[in-house]
Amino acid sequence: xxxxxxxxxxxxxxxxxxxxxxxxxxxxxxxxxxxxxxxxxxxxxxxxxxxxxxxxxxxxxxxxxxxxxxxxxxxxxxxxxxxxxxxxxxxxxxxxxxxxxxxxxxxxxxxxxxxxxxxxxxxxxxxxxxxxxxxxxxxxxxxxxxxxxxxxxxxxxxxxxxxxxxxxxxxxxxxxxxxxxxxxxxxxxxxxxxxxxxxxxxxxxxxxxxxxxxxxxxxxxxxxxxxxxxxxxxxxxxxxxxxxxxxxxxxxxxxxxxxxxxxxxxxxxxxxxxxxxxxxxxxxxxxxxxxxxxxxxxxxxxxxxxxxxxxxx
Numbered sequence: 001x002x003x004x005x006x007x008x009x010x011x012x013x014x015x016x017x018x019x020x021x022x023x024x025x026x027x028x029x030x031x032x033x034x035x036x037x038x039x040x041x042x043x044x045x046x047x048x049x050x051x052x053x054x055x056x057x058x059x060x061x062x063x064x065x066x067x068x069x070x071x072x073x074x075x076x077x078x079x080x081x082x083x084x085x086x087x088x089x090x091x092x093x094x095x096x097x098x099x100x101x102x103x104x105x106x107x108x109x110x111x112x113x114x115x116x117x118x119x120x121x122x123x124x125x126x127x128x129x130x131x132x133x134x135x136x137x138x139x140x141x142x143x144x145x146x147x148x149x150x151x152x153x154x155x156x157x158x159x160x161x162x163x164x165x166x167x168x169x170x171x172x173x174x175x176x177x178x179x180x181x182x183x184x185x186x187x188x189x190x191x192x193x194x195x196x197x198x199x200x201x202x203x204x205x206x207x208x209x210x211x212x213x214x215x216x217x218x219x220x221x222x223x224x225x226x227x228x229x230x231x232x233x234x235x236x237x238x239x240x241x242x243x244x245x246x247x248x249x250x251x252x253x254x255x256x257x258x259x260x261x262x263x264x265x266x267x268x269x270x271x272x273x274x275x276x277x278x279x280x281x282x283x284x285x286x287x288x289x290x291x292x293x294x295x296x297x298x299x300x301x302x303x304x305x306x307x308x309x310x311x312x313x
Contacts, residue, residue: 002061002177004109008248008266008267008269008304008306009267009269009305010269010289010302010303011301011302011303011305012303013303014300014301015299016034016047016299016301017047017051017052017298017299018051018151018296018297019042019297020036020045020053020153020297020299021038021039021040022038022039022062022093022294022297023036023037023038023039023042023045023086023293023294023297024038024039024063024064024065024238024277024278024292025037025066025076025278025292026279026290026292026299027041027067027068027074027184027280028280028281028282028283028288029046029282032048033046033048034047034282035068035074035110035276036053036112036299037063037064037065037066037295038063039062039064039074039079039082039086039093040059040082040091040093042059042060042063043055043056043057043059044057044058044076044108047299048180055086055113056108056110056113057108057114057115058113059076059078059108060078060081061079061097061103061104062078062079062080062093062097063077063079063106064079064130064131064135065077065132065143065144065182065278066133067313068135068311069164069313070312070313071164072110073110073116074107074108074110075105075106075108075118075135075141075164075222076105076106076107076131076133077105077130077131077132077133077143078104078105078106078130078147079103079129079131080096080097080101080102081097082095082096083095083096083097086128089097089295090274090295090296091294091295092275095150095159096150099273099296101131102120102126102127102128102150103145103148104117104119104127104130105117105118105133105143105162107164107166108179116166118162118164120161122160122169122170122171122283123171125158125171128147128148128155129147129148129155129157130143130145131144131145131146131179131180132144132180132181132182132239133182134182134183134311135312135313137188137312139163139164140162140163140209141161141164142159142160142182142184142191142278143159143161143162143182144153144158144159144179144182144193145158145179145187146178146179147175147178156174157174158171158172158174158175158176158179159171159172159174159178159204159222161210161211162210166212168210170210172210172212172222173212173222173224176195177196177197177198178196178272179193179194179195180193180195180236180237180238181193181236181237181238181239181278183241183247184241185241185245186241186243186244186245186309187242189205190203190204190205190206190261191203191204191206191243192227192239192247192248193224194236194237194238194239196235196236196237196252196297199229199230199234199235199236200221200222200226200227200228200236201227201228201239201247201249201259202225202227203227204224205223226258226263227237227261227263228265230257230265234252234253234254234257235252236250236251237251237278238277238279239278240281240308240309241305241308241309242281242307242308242309243306243309243310245261246258246259246260246266248308250277250278250292251268251276252274252275252276252277253274254270254271255270255291256269256276256279266278272291272293272300273295273296274295275295276291276292276294277292277294278291279291279310285307286308287304287305287308288304289303289304
Protein backbone atom coordinates (compact mmCIF):
# COMPACT_ATOMS: atom_id res chain seq x y z
CA UNK A 1 0.00 0.00 0.00
CA UNK A 2 1.54 3.32 -1.06
CA UNK A 3 0.47 6.94 -0.98
CA UNK A 4 0.69 8.01 -4.60
CA UNK A 5 -0.73 11.52 -4.45
CA UNK A 6 -2.70 11.05 -7.68
CA UNK A 7 -6.14 10.95 -6.07
CA UNK A 8 -8.83 13.53 -5.56
CA UNK A 9 -9.24 17.06 -4.40
CA UNK A 10 -12.46 18.76 -3.30
CA UNK A 11 -13.05 22.28 -4.57
CA UNK A 12 -15.57 24.98 -3.59
CA UNK A 13 -16.61 22.96 -0.56
CA UNK A 14 -19.37 24.35 1.63
CA UNK A 15 -22.04 23.33 4.10
CA UNK A 16 -25.26 22.80 2.14
CA UNK A 17 -27.56 22.02 5.06
CA UNK A 18 -27.44 21.79 8.84
CA UNK A 19 -29.72 20.82 11.68
CA UNK A 20 -30.16 17.28 10.32
CA UNK A 21 -29.37 15.29 13.46
CA UNK A 22 -26.92 12.41 13.12
CA UNK A 23 -27.10 12.36 9.31
CA UNK A 24 -26.19 9.50 6.96
CA UNK A 25 -27.20 7.68 3.75
CA UNK A 26 -26.96 10.46 1.11
CA UNK A 27 -28.55 9.92 -2.32
CA UNK A 28 -28.13 12.65 -4.96
CA UNK A 29 -31.40 12.93 -6.89
CA UNK A 30 -31.94 14.07 -10.48
CA UNK A 31 -33.86 17.20 -9.39
CA UNK A 32 -30.87 18.50 -7.41
CA UNK A 33 -32.18 17.46 -4.01
CA UNK A 34 -30.40 14.99 -1.74
CA UNK A 35 -32.13 12.25 0.24
CA UNK A 36 -30.55 11.63 3.66
CA UNK A 37 -31.48 9.83 6.86
CA UNK A 38 -31.34 11.06 10.43
CA UNK A 39 -30.31 8.23 12.74
CA UNK A 40 -30.99 10.28 15.84
CA UNK A 41 -34.51 11.30 14.76
CA UNK A 42 -35.62 8.12 12.99
CA UNK A 43 -36.44 10.10 9.83
CA UNK A 44 -35.91 10.04 6.08
CA UNK A 45 -35.29 13.60 4.85
CA UNK A 46 -35.02 15.48 1.58
CA UNK A 47 -32.46 18.30 1.46
CA UNK A 48 -33.44 20.85 -1.15
CA UNK A 49 -30.95 22.78 -3.35
CA UNK A 50 -31.40 25.90 -1.21
CA UNK A 51 -30.33 23.98 1.91
CA UNK A 52 -33.76 23.65 3.46
CA UNK A 53 -35.01 20.16 4.30
CA UNK A 54 -38.31 18.36 4.74
CA UNK A 55 -39.38 15.05 6.25
CA UNK A 56 -40.23 12.30 3.73
CA UNK A 57 -41.07 9.58 6.25
CA UNK A 58 -40.58 8.58 9.87
CA UNK A 59 -39.60 4.90 9.96
CA UNK A 60 -38.35 5.13 13.55
CA UNK A 61 -35.37 3.25 14.91
CA UNK A 62 -32.12 4.58 13.47
CA UNK A 63 -32.23 4.54 9.65
CA UNK A 64 -28.78 4.38 8.09
CA UNK A 65 -27.76 3.48 4.51
CA UNK A 66 -30.25 4.20 1.72
CA UNK A 67 -30.51 3.52 -2.01
CA UNK A 68 -33.07 3.95 -4.78
CA UNK A 69 -34.46 0.65 -6.08
CA UNK A 70 -35.75 -0.40 -9.50
CA UNK A 71 -39.30 0.64 -8.56
CA UNK A 72 -38.22 4.16 -7.56
CA UNK A 73 -38.74 3.58 -3.86
CA UNK A 74 -36.02 4.34 -1.32
CA UNK A 75 -34.67 1.23 0.38
CA UNK A 76 -33.37 1.95 3.87
CA UNK A 77 -31.21 -0.07 6.23
CA UNK A 78 -32.37 0.49 9.81
CA UNK A 79 -30.13 -0.45 12.72
CA UNK A 80 -33.09 -0.60 15.10
CA UNK A 81 -32.22 2.37 17.31
CA UNK A 82 -29.30 3.94 19.20
CA UNK A 83 -29.00 6.03 22.31
CA UNK A 84 -27.35 9.32 21.32
CA UNK A 85 -25.16 11.50 23.52
CA UNK A 86 -24.17 15.17 23.22
CA UNK A 87 -20.71 16.33 24.28
CA UNK A 88 -19.53 19.89 23.60
CA UNK A 89 -22.11 20.20 20.83
CA UNK A 90 -20.96 16.96 19.19
CA UNK A 91 -23.36 14.02 18.80
CA UNK A 92 -22.28 10.40 19.26
CA UNK A 93 -24.25 7.12 18.99
CA UNK A 94 -23.98 4.73 21.90
CA UNK A 95 -25.64 1.50 23.01
CA UNK A 96 -28.91 0.23 21.49
CA UNK A 97 -32.02 2.20 22.38
CA UNK A 98 -34.22 0.94 25.20
CA UNK A 99 -36.83 -0.34 22.74
CA UNK A 100 -34.32 -2.08 20.45
CA UNK A 101 -35.43 -5.54 19.27
CA UNK A 102 -33.73 -5.96 15.89
CA UNK A 103 -32.72 -4.14 12.76
CA UNK A 104 -34.68 -4.19 9.51
CA UNK A 105 -34.97 -3.14 5.87
CA UNK A 106 -37.72 -0.73 4.73
CA UNK A 107 -38.92 0.31 1.27
CA UNK A 108 -40.27 3.87 1.35
CA UNK A 109 -42.36 5.63 -1.31
CA UNK A 110 -40.75 9.06 -1.72
CA UNK A 111 -43.99 10.65 -2.96
CA UNK A 112 -46.31 9.44 -0.22
CA UNK A 113 -43.98 8.46 2.63
CA UNK A 114 -45.60 5.02 2.79
CA UNK A 115 -43.32 2.50 4.49
CA UNK A 116 -43.16 -1.22 3.77
CA UNK A 117 -41.02 -3.35 6.04
CA UNK A 118 -39.34 -6.02 3.92
CA UNK A 119 -36.98 -7.95 6.18
CA UNK A 120 -36.04 -8.17 9.84
CA UNK A 121 -34.49 -11.64 9.67
CA UNK A 122 -32.82 -14.11 7.36
CA UNK A 123 -34.12 -17.56 8.19
CA UNK A 124 -33.43 -18.00 11.90
CA UNK A 125 -30.93 -15.11 11.97
CA UNK A 126 -32.32 -11.82 13.26
CA UNK A 127 -30.93 -8.76 11.54
CA UNK A 128 -28.90 -6.90 14.16
CA UNK A 129 -27.85 -3.59 12.64
CA UNK A 130 -28.33 -3.19 8.85
CA UNK A 131 -26.02 -0.38 7.81
CA UNK A 132 -25.32 0.23 4.11
CA UNK A 133 -26.87 -0.92 0.84
CA UNK A 134 -26.17 -1.06 -2.89
CA UNK A 135 -28.32 -2.27 -5.80
CA UNK A 136 -26.93 -4.28 -8.69
CA UNK A 137 -28.18 -3.95 -12.26
CA UNK A 138 -30.29 -7.12 -11.93
CA UNK A 139 -32.46 -5.38 -9.31
CA UNK A 140 -31.26 -7.22 -6.22
CA UNK A 141 -29.46 -5.49 -3.39
CA UNK A 142 -26.47 -6.27 -1.18
CA UNK A 143 -26.30 -4.88 2.35
CA UNK A 144 -24.09 -4.93 5.40
CA UNK A 145 -25.25 -5.74 8.90
CA UNK A 146 -22.75 -4.18 11.29
CA UNK A 147 -24.01 -6.19 14.27
CA UNK A 148 -24.67 -4.50 17.62
CA UNK A 149 -22.55 -3.64 20.62
CA UNK A 150 -24.41 -4.23 23.88
CA UNK A 151 -23.24 -3.41 27.37
CA UNK A 152 -21.68 -6.82 28.04
CA UNK A 153 -21.56 -8.56 24.66
CA UNK A 154 -21.44 -7.94 20.94
CA UNK A 155 -23.37 -9.36 17.97
CA UNK A 156 -20.96 -9.79 15.06
CA UNK A 157 -21.69 -8.58 11.55
CA UNK A 158 -22.52 -10.07 8.15
CA UNK A 159 -23.22 -9.30 4.50
CA UNK A 160 -26.59 -10.22 2.94
CA UNK A 161 -28.29 -10.14 -0.44
CA UNK A 162 -32.03 -9.72 -1.00
CA UNK A 163 -34.76 -9.11 -3.56
CA UNK A 164 -36.64 -5.80 -3.39
CA UNK A 165 -40.08 -7.46 -3.38
CA UNK A 166 -39.51 -9.08 0.02
CA UNK A 167 -39.50 -12.65 -1.30
CA UNK A 168 -35.88 -13.71 -0.78
CA UNK A 169 -32.95 -12.90 1.46
CA UNK A 170 -29.74 -14.87 1.87
CA UNK A 171 -26.56 -14.75 3.93
CA UNK A 172 -23.49 -13.97 1.84
CA UNK A 173 -20.62 -13.76 4.33
CA UNK A 174 -20.24 -14.00 8.12
CA UNK A 175 -18.97 -13.32 10.69
CA UNK A 176 -17.35 -9.97 9.98
CA UNK A 177 -15.98 -7.26 12.26
CA UNK A 178 -18.41 -4.34 11.97
CA UNK A 179 -18.92 -4.37 8.18
CA UNK A 180 -20.12 -0.94 7.15
CA UNK A 181 -19.71 0.56 3.67
CA UNK A 182 -20.64 -1.53 0.63
CA UNK A 183 -20.34 -0.91 -3.10
CA UNK A 184 -19.91 -2.48 -6.51
CA UNK A 185 -17.16 -2.15 -9.10
CA UNK A 186 -18.13 -0.50 -12.41
CA UNK A 187 -18.41 -3.91 -14.15
CA UNK A 188 -20.56 -5.30 -11.32
CA UNK A 189 -18.18 -8.22 -10.73
CA UNK A 190 -16.64 -7.13 -7.44
CA UNK A 191 -18.35 -6.38 -4.13
CA UNK A 192 -16.45 -4.02 -1.81
CA UNK A 193 -17.04 -4.05 1.95
CA UNK A 194 -15.39 -1.70 4.46
CA UNK A 195 -14.94 -2.91 8.04
CA UNK A 196 -15.05 -0.13 10.59
CA UNK A 197 -13.04 -1.45 13.52
CA UNK A 198 -10.30 -3.17 11.48
CA UNK A 199 -9.99 -0.25 8.99
CA UNK A 200 -9.86 -2.84 6.22
CA UNK A 201 -11.39 -2.65 2.76
CA UNK A 202 -12.32 -6.12 1.47
CA UNK A 203 -13.32 -7.39 -1.97
CA UNK A 204 -15.48 -10.39 -2.96
CA UNK A 205 -15.79 -11.89 -6.44
CA UNK A 206 -19.46 -11.98 -7.47
CA UNK A 207 -20.65 -15.14 -9.23
CA UNK A 208 -24.33 -14.27 -9.50
CA UNK A 209 -27.28 -12.79 -7.56
CA UNK A 210 -26.51 -13.30 -3.88
CA UNK A 211 -23.51 -15.49 -4.65
CA UNK A 212 -19.80 -14.79 -4.18
CA UNK A 213 -16.80 -17.07 -4.61
CA UNK A 214 -16.60 -19.52 -1.69
CA UNK A 215 -14.31 -22.24 -0.39
CA UNK A 216 -16.05 -25.59 -0.85
CA UNK A 217 -19.44 -24.66 0.55
CA UNK A 218 -21.75 -22.10 2.06
CA UNK A 219 -21.76 -18.32 2.55
CA UNK A 220 -19.77 -18.31 5.81
CA UNK A 221 -16.80 -19.60 3.80
CA UNK A 222 -16.86 -16.75 1.31
CA UNK A 223 -13.46 -15.92 -0.14
CA UNK A 224 -12.41 -12.32 0.32
CA UNK A 225 -9.22 -10.43 -0.38
CA UNK A 226 -7.88 -7.46 1.50
CA UNK A 227 -7.72 -4.46 -0.82
CA UNK A 228 -6.14 -2.14 1.75
CA UNK A 229 -5.99 -1.13 5.38
CA UNK A 230 -5.18 2.02 7.31
CA UNK A 231 -2.78 2.36 10.26
CA UNK A 232 -3.36 3.94 13.63
CA UNK A 233 -6.74 5.12 14.85
CA UNK A 234 -8.68 5.36 11.60
CA UNK A 235 -12.15 3.84 11.20
CA UNK A 236 -13.80 3.10 7.85
CA UNK A 237 -17.46 3.95 7.41
CA UNK A 238 -19.63 4.03 4.26
CA UNK A 239 -18.32 4.31 0.71
CA UNK A 240 -18.94 5.23 -2.91
CA UNK A 241 -17.19 4.06 -6.06
CA UNK A 242 -15.86 6.35 -8.78
CA UNK A 243 -16.47 5.83 -12.51
CA UNK A 244 -12.84 4.77 -12.91
CA UNK A 245 -13.21 2.08 -10.24
CA UNK A 246 -11.46 3.81 -7.32
CA UNK A 247 -13.21 3.47 -3.97
CA UNK A 248 -13.93 6.50 -1.75
CA UNK A 249 -14.46 5.59 1.91
CA UNK A 250 -15.55 7.92 4.70
CA UNK A 251 -12.80 7.74 7.30
CA UNK A 252 -13.25 8.65 10.97
CA UNK A 253 -11.90 10.98 12.32
CA UNK A 254 -10.23 12.37 9.19
CA UNK A 255 -12.46 12.69 6.13
CA UNK A 256 -12.54 10.63 2.93
CA UNK A 257 -9.88 8.15 1.78
CA UNK A 258 -9.67 7.12 -1.88
CA UNK A 259 -8.27 3.65 -2.60
CA UNK A 260 -7.39 2.15 -5.95
CA UNK A 261 -8.69 -1.38 -6.64
CA UNK A 262 -5.04 -2.50 -6.27
CA UNK A 263 -4.86 -1.14 -2.73
CA UNK A 264 -2.99 2.12 -3.14
CA UNK A 265 -4.11 5.02 -0.96
CA UNK A 266 -4.55 7.71 -3.59
CA UNK A 267 -5.68 10.56 -1.37
CA UNK A 268 -7.07 11.52 2.02
CA UNK A 269 -9.22 14.64 2.12
CA UNK A 270 -9.96 16.21 5.49
CA UNK A 271 -13.55 17.11 6.42
CA UNK A 272 -14.71 19.63 9.07
CA UNK A 273 -16.23 17.02 11.37
CA UNK A 274 -14.83 14.25 13.54
CA UNK A 275 -17.42 11.73 12.29
CA UNK A 276 -17.70 11.94 8.48
CA UNK A 277 -19.80 8.88 7.65
CA UNK A 278 -20.70 8.72 3.96
CA UNK A 279 -20.19 10.14 0.48
CA UNK A 280 -22.26 10.11 -2.70
CA UNK A 281 -21.93 11.66 -6.14
CA UNK A 282 -24.37 13.58 -8.30
CA UNK A 283 -24.79 16.37 -10.79
CA UNK A 284 -24.79 16.19 -14.58
CA UNK A 285 -21.10 15.22 -14.65
CA UNK A 286 -21.21 13.16 -11.41
CA UNK A 287 -18.57 15.41 -9.85
CA UNK A 288 -20.75 16.93 -7.14
CA UNK A 289 -19.65 15.17 -3.96
CA UNK A 290 -21.93 15.13 -0.92
CA UNK A 291 -20.46 14.11 2.45
CA UNK A 292 -22.46 13.58 5.63
CA UNK A 293 -20.89 15.33 8.63
CA UNK A 294 -22.73 13.31 11.20
CA UNK A 295 -21.58 14.52 14.60
CA UNK A 296 -22.56 18.11 13.75
CA UNK A 297 -25.67 17.26 11.70
CA UNK A 298 -24.53 18.83 8.43
CA UNK A 299 -24.41 17.94 4.73
CA UNK A 300 -21.26 19.08 2.95
CA UNK A 301 -20.94 19.54 -0.81
CA UNK A 302 -18.07 20.31 -3.17
CA UNK A 303 -16.63 19.58 -6.58
CA UNK A 304 -14.77 16.27 -6.76
CA UNK A 305 -11.84 15.91 -9.13
CA UNK A 306 -13.05 12.67 -10.72
CA UNK A 307 -16.64 11.59 -11.48
CA UNK A 308 -18.51 9.13 -9.37
CA UNK A 309 -20.05 5.94 -10.74
CA UNK A 310 -23.69 6.24 -11.75
CA UNK A 311 -25.74 3.86 -9.64
CA UNK A 312 -27.95 1.16 -11.10
CA UNK A 313 -31.18 3.05 -10.28
